[in-house]
């Protein structure tokens with residue numbers, strides 16, 4: 099069967115339509131004519147693989163990474179970087195139209211802000227653990243599969259994190275520890291997490307099952323790691339969940355202070371293992387500058403930063419606002435946000451632990467009024483009660499930072515009904531070579547609301 103690919107979906111698969119059916123074709127690019135074989139068929143859609151690439155895209159290129167075909171990490175390395183940016187913009191436009199029913203004549207979707215050097219950009223990596231020829235190896239999940247493929251070098255990571263990973267692999271083979279197999283829940287070591295900041299500090303997270311006898315071996319490992327490739331702290335995370343959730347609830351610091359220090363736009367942030375931090379530091383500054391532009395603060399405003407993590411956006415906004423309130427569900431992140439306010443000598447920001455969908459309605463009922471509300475939710479987007487409370491506080495502007503365009507589109511539609519008009523959407527490429535795209539959207543209160 100021949101198919102013309104017209105666009106890509108959120109997983110980076112090529113999308114084509116034939117006789118009323120939608121076909122998803124991994125690896126295919128917009129503009130390509132492909133011969134396909136169906137691998138999974140449903141009533142209205144099917145998934146297929148390319149058997150023959152009849153007309154390749156002029157933008158098709160050779161992927162840089164030798165693991166690209168097997169690894170689940172990147173989806174778009176076969177597309178020239180400038181074309182990735184164009185495709186991501188279209189993805190944003192199509193999603194806002196299809197899900198949000200937005201009138202693109204009224205909402206400006208700007209060109210994606212890309213990177214000059216779109217490699218080695220990640221400051222964090224979660225390695226999975228496997229065994230190959232009796233040796234413990236670190237790797238990533240296979241594309242669309244359950245198997246872990248050992249990786250020698252990831253092109254999205256800085257050299258230092260690649261080198262550190264190889265050292266850790268070597269050290270792990272010197273201690274007696276079994277890789278965790280989440281299919282039958284056996285073994286001990288679940289993940290190795292590496293996190294690096296622009297200040298050059300590196301954190302190693304060792305995620306294992308709860309087993310007291312592991313502590314001595316992990317302490318030994320931690321002492322060998324301290325000082326290697328900038329490692330300043332090693333944290334043990336204990337995870338007993340039988341799910342794919344990466345982190346468990348309990349953390350024990352094995353070496354160093356238990357946090358690393360990041361610098362964003364001149365402010366310092368303490369970051370623990372569990373706290374969220376954007377993974378592309380260069381593009382984080384680009385994104386936050388867009389958020390600041392959308393907030394357009396003049397110094398006298400009250401601002402809310404919902405889903406505030408360690409307070410990064412809140413503290414940046416506090417420099418230009420009368421006061422800022424942050425809310426976030428992870429208690430450890432809020433503790434860090436308070437410390438971060440102190441380190442940066444910011445006294446007009448306060449932080450609250452809780453669900454945005456509970457705390458925002460509470461603030462609204464109390465009569466609190468903010469002129470600007472910033473939200474930066476997880477992929478699930480903002481819950482309806484939180485959106486209603488936001489609109490109830492009648493801010494002049496809402497700044498919506500989104501890592502998922504589909505939920506952004508849904509929430510923009512809801513906010514329109516609640517009296518807020520999206521004015522512009524600025525996509526920022528935080529994750530080159532993957533299908534993900536981050537957006538910053540500026541909404542203004544309609545005159546009548």
Ligand SMILES: C[S@@+](CC[C@H](N)C(=O)[O-])C[C@H]1O[C@@H](n2cnc3c(N)ncnc32)[C@H](O)[C@@H]1O
Nearest residue numbers: 374375405406407426427428453454474475476
């Ligand atoms: C995309 S991150 C944004 C963090 C921060 N704004 C930043 O840029 O570093 C989303 C944050 O929302 C938090 N979160 C998730 N669900 C939440 C909820 N229902 N209420 C409040 N915070 C939530 C997560 O813990 C995470 O820190």
